[in-house]
Amino acid sequence: MNIFDVAGPITLGPSSSHTAGIIRIGNIFRKLIKGNLRRVDITFYGSLAETFFGHRSHLAIMGGILGFKESDERVKNSFKYAKDKGLIFNFDVDREFNPPHPVSLKIEGESDLERLEVLGVSPGGGVAEIRKLWGFPVVIRSGTNTVLVLHRDTPGLLSKIAGRVFAFGINIGTAHLTRLKRGGDAILVLELDDPIDERLVRVIERIEGVTRVRTVESV
Amino acid sequence: MNSIEEIVKEAESSSFFDVVLKKNSELTGKTPDDTVEFFKKIWFTMKDSLRRALSPEFKSSAILVKGDGKRFLGSEGLFLSPVVKKAVGYAMVIGEANASMCRIVAFPTAGASGTVPGVLIAYQEEFGERDERMIEGLVVASGVGAVIGNRATLSGAEGGCQAECGAAAAMAAAALVHLNNGSPSMIQHAVAIALKNIMGLVCDPVAGLVEVPCIKRNAMAASLAFLSSELALSGIKSVIPADEVIDAMGNVGRKLPEELRETALGGVAATPTGRRIAKKLTRMRNKFLKNSKSD
Numbered sequence: 001m002n003i004f005d006v007a008g009p010i011t012l013g014p015s016s017s018h019t020a021g022i023i024r025i026g027n028i029f030r031k032l033i034k035g036n037l038r039r040v041d042i043t044f045y046g047s048l049a050e051t052f053f054g055h056r057s058h059l060a061i062m063g064g065i066l067g068f069k070e071s072d073e074r075v076k077n078s079f080k081y082a083k084d085k086g087l088i089f090n091f092d093v094d095r096e097f098n099p100p101h102p103v104s105l106k107i108e109g110e111s112d113l114e115r116l117e118v119l120g121v122s123p124g125g126g127v128a129e130i131r132k133l134w135g136f137p138v139v140i141r142s143g144t145n146t147v148l149v150l151h152r153d154t155p156g157l158l159s160k161i162a163g164r165v166f167a168f169g170i171n172i173g174t175a176h177l178t179r180l181k182r183g184g185d186a187i188l189v190l191e192l193d194d195p196i197d198e199r200l201v202r203v204i205e206r207i208e209g210v211t212r213v214r215t216v217e218s219v
Numbered sequence: 220m221n222s223i224e225e226i227v228k229e230a231e232s233s234s235f236f237d238v239v240l241k242k243n244s245e246l247t248g249k250t251p252d253d254t255v256e257f258f259k260k261i262w263f264t265m266k267d268s269l270r271r272a273l274s275p276e277f278k279s280s281a282i283l284v285k286g287d288g289k290r291f292l293g294s295e296g297l298f299l300s301p302v303v304k305k306a307v308g309y310a311m312v313i314g315e316a317n318a319s320m321c322r323i324v325a326f327p328t329a330g331a332s333g334t335v336p337g338v339l340i341a342y343q344e345e346f347g348e349r350d351e352r353m354i355e356g357l358v359v360a361s362g363v364g365a366v367i368g369n370r371a372t373l374s375g376a377e378g379g380c381q382a383e384c385g386a387a388a389a390m391a392a393a394a395l396v397h398l399n400n401g402s403p404s405m406i407q408h409a410v411a412i413a414l415k416n417i418m419g420l421v422c423d424p425v426a427g428l429v430e431v432p433c434i435k436r437n438a439m440a441a442s443l444a445f446l447s448s449e450l451a452l453s454g455i456k457s458v459i460p461a462d463e464v465i466d467a468m469g470n471v472g473r474k475l476p477e478e479l480r481e482t483a484l485g486g487v488a489a490t491p492t493g494r495r496i497a498k499k500l501t502r503m504r505n506k507f508l509k510n511s512k513s514d
Contacts, residue, residue: 002220002246003239003254006327006364006373006390007261007357013317014429016329051427051483053504054282056320058511071322076280091511124374126325 009126011070017103018048018055021122023075024142025105026064028130029120032148032214035113039088040065047102048122049093058091061105070126100131134212136178136187143218144173145192149204150212153179153186157209161188164203170194185211220246220365223407223461230403235393236355238403239362258354258361261324265336268323269309272316281318283430283496288312291438302345303445310337310441314434327364327373327386330429333437334387335360338444339394348398356394363393363410370462371469375422376481378472384433384440385417385468391444392451401452411457411464413447418464419471421479423486426497432487 011020030037042061044052052058062082063075074081082089094106103122109115119132128142140146147165151157158177165172171193179186196215205213220226220242229238240251249257271277272288279285288311296304310333317323323332335357343353364373367386372378392409401409417440425431451457457464478485487493 001365001368003243003358003361003365004247004249004257006361006368007258008324008326010261010264010322010324011329012320013323013329013332014320016325019320019329020325047482050501050504053507054426054428054500058507059320073320073322076320089511091508093508124376 016126017122017124019060020070020126022057022060023064023070024128025120026061033116035111039110041090041108043092043106045099045104146216147190148214149188152209154209168200227403235403258357272312306338306341306441307438310437314437318430331383331387334440335391337441338391359397360390360394364390370465380422381420384436388440388443389413392447395448405451407461408457409448409451411461414464421486422481423488425488425493426500427483
């Protein structure tokens with residue numbers, strides 16, 4: 001721990017894990033879903049199912065989904081902004097589900113282009129993590145430059161993607177590859193040391209076997 | 220950033236502030252200028268949070284506590300010196316702003332976010348210190364916070380309130396000693412005294428809200444910062460060195476039952492009144508879940 005970890009974040013109260021971290025989960029979700037958002041269904045799990053209301057985590061997640069940052073006081077009125085945009089939303093709690101962390105939630109979203117379901121975790125200190133994406137167990141962390149590549153499990157694909165990243169002069173900090181079954185859908189999660197160039201995304205998209213590319217940028 | 224004693228030793232030929240800056244540069248690769256710039260933003264955000272929370276337009280949306288800080292600041296002085304009275308009032312005002320979902324600086328945490336700005340802004344107003352020096356105070360405070368975080372914890376869920384408001388009191392005390400040109404070793408004693416005096420304090424938020432007892436605990440921590448720094452500045456030493464006190468605090472925190480670590484199951488949260496409030500909040504939550512559906 002250094003002194004930057006102690007001072008801050010600059011955030012909305014009342015609790016960095018129940019507000020800042022939750023807002024960031026919403027921010028990441030907004031980055032991951034393409035198109036105009038029409039509807040979101042949010043389910044709170046674990047202790048969050050009990051504590052969300054007092055900590056205004058419902059306002060936090062809605063603000064995050066609308067793209068407001070963790071220090072933006074518009075979050076306080078996020079329901080109004082959501083209604084003005086015509087966004088349909090529902091909240092629920094599920095105490096049966098055993099989440100990976102006490103402060104966890106699920107977002108199911110629908111835009112004019114696609115549907116997306118993610119599992120978000122707020123482990124503390126305002127950090128956010130996505131733990132499930134496109135049906136895969138993943139770890140996408142806030143504050144990182146992460147590229148997510150959905151592709152068909154084929155020999156040589158990892159090397160092609162890594163080669164494109166290298167061609168842009170960017171170092172890969174961490175890499176995680178998972179597949180559902182041999183030759184089936186697979187996901188590659190790359191944390192990069194530098195900000196992601198939009199051109200890099202288009203280059204990766206053009207690789208044969210790649211079906212979807214999404215990015216999350218460090219904030 | 221693992222030992223107060225180490226910082227104090229190195230500070231013999233410079234200052235506590237310089238050593239924290241230097242160590243942090245080694246740790247993060249950020250230049251001292253970048254670090255000072257970062258803390259400038261922290262400092263002015265703290266002042267902005269307080270200014271907005273004190274303005275007539277501020278609307279509290281806290282659930283249990285409304286207007287205590289402002290009321291206290293408007294009350295006649297009695298026992299506390301002007302700077303302590305102001306610091307305590309400011310700490311509560313920021314605590315309530317935090318509970319109202321306003322923008323604050325978690326320092327070291329959101330729950331304890333009133334203490335350090337309360338103490339330092341009151342100090343600046345009463346003693347007319349320059350912003351540059353106040354920012355030095357924040358760096359010193361954060362150095363102390365980092366050691367507490369590394370040796371023990373800064374989380375109420377892990378170590379109880381002693382790890383949040385207690386750490387904030389120790390951090391503010393260190394800043395006060397630095398601002399009064401106390402020696403690095405006086406900083407160490409102030410930290411040790413503050414943490415010894417709050418050893419074992421549990422985290423027992425009523426209904427899980429960051430309001431009761433949290434807001435008044437920030438007031439207490441602010442006053443403790445003045446007490447500890449003034450004791451140290453008068454030359455009084457802590458028999459137990461700061462690092463050992465921090466280790467003890469970490470050990471005590473780990474021994475606290477889960478009920479007393481932010482779970483809202485023990486302490487004042489478990490009193491009949493605390494439970495009644497929790498039940499009421501559950502009813503409010505259920506009503507929200509019933510009504511929040513827009514289709």
